[in-house]
Amino acid sequence: MNENLFRLINDLGKQYTIVNPAVVFIAEYTVIFLAVAVLIFWCTRVNQNRIMVICGSFTFVIAEIFGKIAGKLHSNHQPFAELSNVNQLIEKAVDNSFPSDHTILFFSFCMTFWLFRGGKGAFWILLALLVGISRIWVGVHYPADILVGAIISIVTAFMVFRVVPKLSIVQKSLGIYEKGESYILPLKKDNYHG
Template sequence: MTISEINIHFFRMINDLGKEYSTFNPVMIFIAEYMVVFLALAVIIYWLTRNKINRMMVLCAMVTFIMAELFGKLAGMIHSNNQPFAELTNVNKLIEKAVDNSFPSDHTMLFFSFCVSFWLFKRVWGFLWLVLATLVGVSRIWVGVHYPADVLVGATISVIIAIIVYKVVPKISIIHKFIGMIEKGDQFVLSALSKQKETKSKDV
């Protein structure tokens, strides 16, 4: 079997599960489409905790994703393919998606960039983020919008970059200065709000 045939074979294996076990389709659709909202909320919550480690983690995740997207674009210039539903017959397509180059998977790179970064900083419970990223990758195949190779390459790019960023970025002094500036800004805002509340209470 050629690489292309193997790619299609594993796509069929996963995508056809949606036909055989259709009761799981709503769950897979939710993971594939809307889990990104949960990730965004998690990022906001981590940032608003005003914990220096959490903020370093979020910054590393953001840098990882930006770099992963750049490398992903380069990979997409070397190889390209449309979504499976646009190239194959009898695909179990469960969500709407415009036809374009689906290699590598942007969704997978987003989740692996953030989730692997979270895992590197929070090893105890971080594996749950890895599980989530994997589920998102599988769900994109399940709903018919990506091949396994799209997901695998996207995940590989993000994992490699996340590890490099984790080892390099926290050692850069300007990053620490930037976080320090943000913390001073937080303190200024909180102090101003506190004074405003005190003024209002005295007026009453």
């Protein structure tokens, strides 16, 4: 089933070659967009946005650890290294592709953004799904690599969202950081929101 679903998605790249450049861009370069978005959220200097970025970072680190454990329990190489006639559209070193690190990264942050932003966060879930599907389309991951990476991240994001914002050490550390930041980059009085 895993291989059949892979073929179904990966073969779309052979049928709809006109879409391939867009899919390659999503698979390879949306990570830059995600990094810029995280930076922008942090630089707004809004406490809620910063807690959101902290939670996303915690989620990613914890989900990666769970991902590495999952990778010890099961491993497989990328589809292009194991199957014939794969439509491989990007270069990738051959290693254990289970679960997908790319998917863990995107679902860690995008799920966190959705939890914090509610209906406004739907865009981020869509982005994470597109990135996951794109990694299958370009031939570097099986659907199971994506699915397990997404599940690990989603479960971790829920746990972190429930726990981390309530931790006094997180609030205190952020307060200390913001005091130091205000000495270096003072806020204008009319822009200060408390």
